[in-house]
Amino acid sequence: MIALGLTLIYGVLQIPNFSHGALYMIGAYVAYFSIVSFGFPYWVGLITSVITLFCVGMFVERVAFRPLYDKPLINAFIVAVGLILIFENGALAIWGPEFRRLPAPSSAVIELSGAIITMQRIIVIAAALLLIAAVHFFVKKTRLGAAIEATAQNREGAQLMGINVYLMGGITFGIGTSLAAVAGVLIAPIFLIYPSMGVPVIGMAFVIMIVGGMGSFLGAVAGGYLIGLLETLVSSYITTYFTEVILFGLLVVVLAIKPTGLFGKGH
Amino acid sequence: MLLQVKNIESFYGLSKALSDVSLSIEEGEIVCVLGANGAGKSTLLKTIAGQVKPRNGQVVFRGKRIDQIEPHRIVREGVTLCPEDKKIFPQMSVFKNLYLGAWIYGKDKVRIEANIVDVYNLFPVLKERKNQDAGTLSGGEQQMLVIGRSLMSNPWLLMLDEPSLGLAPLMVERIFEVIRQINARRTTILLVEQNASIALNVANRGYIMEAGRITMEGASYELLNNEKVKKAYLGF
Ligand SMILES: Nc1ncnc2c1ncn2[C@@H]1O[C@H](COP(=O)(O)OP(=O)(O)OP(=O)(O)O)[C@@H](O)[C@H]1O
Numbered sequence: 001m002i003a004l005g006l007t008l009i010y011g012v013l014q015i016p017n018f019s020h021g022a023l024y025m026i027g028a029y030v031a032y033f034s035i036v037s038f039g040f041p042y043w044v045g046l047i048t049s050v051i052t053l054f055c056v057g058m059f060v061e062r063v064a065f066r067p068l069y070d071k072p073l074i075n076a077f078i079v080a081v082g083l084i085l086i087f088e089n090g091a092l093a094i095w096g097p098e099f100r101r102l103p104a105p106s107s108a109v110i111e112l113s114g115a116i117i118t119m120q121r122i123i124v125i126a127a128a129l130l131l132i133a134a135v136h137f138f139v140k141k142t143r144l145g146a147a148i149e150a151t152a153q154n155r156e157g158a159q160l161m162g163i164n165v166y167l168m169g170g171i172t173f174g175i176g177t178s179l180a181a182v183a184g185v186l187i188a189p190i191f192l193i194y195p196s197m198g199v200p201v202i203g204m205a206f207v208i209m210i211v212g213g214m215g216s217f218l219g220a221v222a223g224g225y226l227i228g229l230l231e232t233l234v235s236s237y238i239t240t241y242f243t244e245v246i247l248f249g250l251l252v253v254v255l256a257i258k259p260t261g262l263f264g265k266g267h
Numbered sequence: 268m269l270l271q272v273k274n275i276e277s278f279y280g281l282s283k284a285l286s287d288v289s290l291s292i293e294e295g296e297i298v299c300v301l302g303a304n305g306a307g308k309s310t311l312l313k314t315i316a317g318q319v320k321p322r323n324g325q326v327v328f329r330g331k332r333i334d335q336i337e338p339h340r341i342v343r344e345g346v347t348l349c350p351e352d353k354k355i356f357p358q359m360s361v362f363k364n365l366y367l368g369a370w371i372y373g374k375d376k377v378r379i380e381a382n383i384v385d386v387y388n389l390f391p392v393l394k395e396r397k398n399q400d401a402g403t404l405s406g407g408e409q410q411m412l413v414i415g416r417s418l419m420s421n422p423w424l425l426m427l428d429e430p431s432l433g434l435a436p437l438m439v440e441r442i443f444e445v446i447r448q449i450n451a452r453r454t455t456i457l458l459v460e461q462n463a464s465i466a467l468n469v470a471n472r473g474y475i476m477e478a479g480r481i482t483m484e485g486a487s488y489e490l491l492n493n494e495k496v497k498k499a500y501l502g503f
């Protein structure tokens with residue numbers, strides 16, 4: 001899900017948004033406070049977080065990234081790293097370093113042929129599938145989605161059709177960050193919420209995006225499943241210590257064989 | 268006067284690509300701009316389309332200054348550009364490319380449908396290939412798609428940047444026949460060409476550009492009979 005948001009943003013804006021993990025963290029905090037402090041039900045917290053992060057995403061794109069479109073990519077890199085520092089330290093200053101746990105909406109446990117799975121994990125998987133389908137539908141079947149895809153395929157061409165490519169960039173960024181928010185809120189009951197929770201996730205998301213092929217929608221989905229599967233297999237059958245080494249090994253192997261990634265289109 | 272370009276100067280960074288360029292087009296005309304490689308022809312069209320902002324001078328379209336507004340808003344004013352390098356959406360179907368050409372009409376389905384039918388009548392091959400990815404079309408078909416896509420917004424002024432580029436002679440003739448047809452339906456055309464003889468054949472008037480300046484202008488027959496033009500652009 002996080003990789004999907006990253007891929008959307010990269011595909012349309014050509015920005016490798018390293019601050020995506022930090023936005024995922026903000027999404028989790030927003031949900032946490034609306035649920036725990038204001039007493040909203042879990043689903044309301046999720047929606048609040050999605051809407052808030054959509055706006056935050058559009059704002060970040062407008063203020064931080066839009067002025068850099070014509071500049072060398074290194075500028076966007078620096079801004080993204082700067083954003084991570086701002087968001088993480090901001091979260092640390094405002095909410096403190098302590099770990100917080102979001103209560104799961106359902107504590108049910110399901111036994112499936114001997115293995116025990118919590119309801120939350122099933123929700124996460126179902127939500128991921130649903131969101132992938134929803135984003136796919138949006139891009140392929142709606143007018144706005146077509147304009148966003150056109151902007152990704154040929155920015156100047158889209159502009160010559162009268163499409164406001166800056167607005168499309170903003171909307172895409174907003175959608176990408178709300179996807180990160182959904183991921184953050186869904187994962188929060190399983191893992192914990194803390195200011196640097198985005199760090200381990202963002203590395204993984206980039207591996208997925210690169211393995212799948214930069215900017216390729218199908219690649220992000222396939223890459224996500226491939227890596228999820230590999231991670232599970234490696235950690236359950238071999239060792240839990242080397243999963244990261246193996247993941248980055250996979251990255252190197254894929255790039256050596258097909259430098260544009262599994263589903264990349266090349267140039 | 269439909270379009271008036273007044274003394275514009277455009278730059279790429281520090282280098283000047285257009286100096287003191289003026290031209291004007293009446294409604295219903297076909298006007299061509301001729302010139303060698305690097306003369307600034309594409310830059311002139313990009314400046315009118317808003318992709319390059321002129322540092323000095325004005326572009327006035329239907330009585331309104333358009334030289335400082337964003338390219339996507341200029342399309343709404345009724346000016347479209349078919350760029351030299353086409354800029355189609357390669358992994359989208361021919362139909363979707365055309366559909367996006369009518370972006371400014373929003374959700375006006377009736378209008379969009381009618382325009383698509385019009386374009387299919389003009390270029391039947393696009394109808395045959397409507398579900399094919401645009402990137403898989405031949406060069407000539409892509410040129411038709413680009414022109415068709417630009418017509419989807421019913422422009423007052425259609426600008427074509429070297430539509431004959433890289434096409435076989437037969438295909439070039441087809442394209443120019445269609446340009447005449449489009450003009451016959453009251454769309455004004457500004458045409459940039461390397462192929463001077465065919466361009467002057469279809470145009471009412473022409474301008475000659477050299478090194479970022481307009482050095483000559485006149486009715487097509489005058490230019491066709493001008494000794495300098497004959498030598499430099501017609502090859503005899
Ligand atoms: N994006 C750019 N950046 C810098 N300089 C440019 C750019 N585009 C064009 N130029 C320069 O501006 C001048 C005019 O270029 P332009 O493309 O307008 O010429 P042209 O008449 O269309 O040529 P051609 O017939 O080859 O298409 C040239 O000297 C070119 O090198």
Ligand SMILES: [Mg+2]
Pocket residue numbers: 308309310351428
């Ligand atoms: Mg040119």
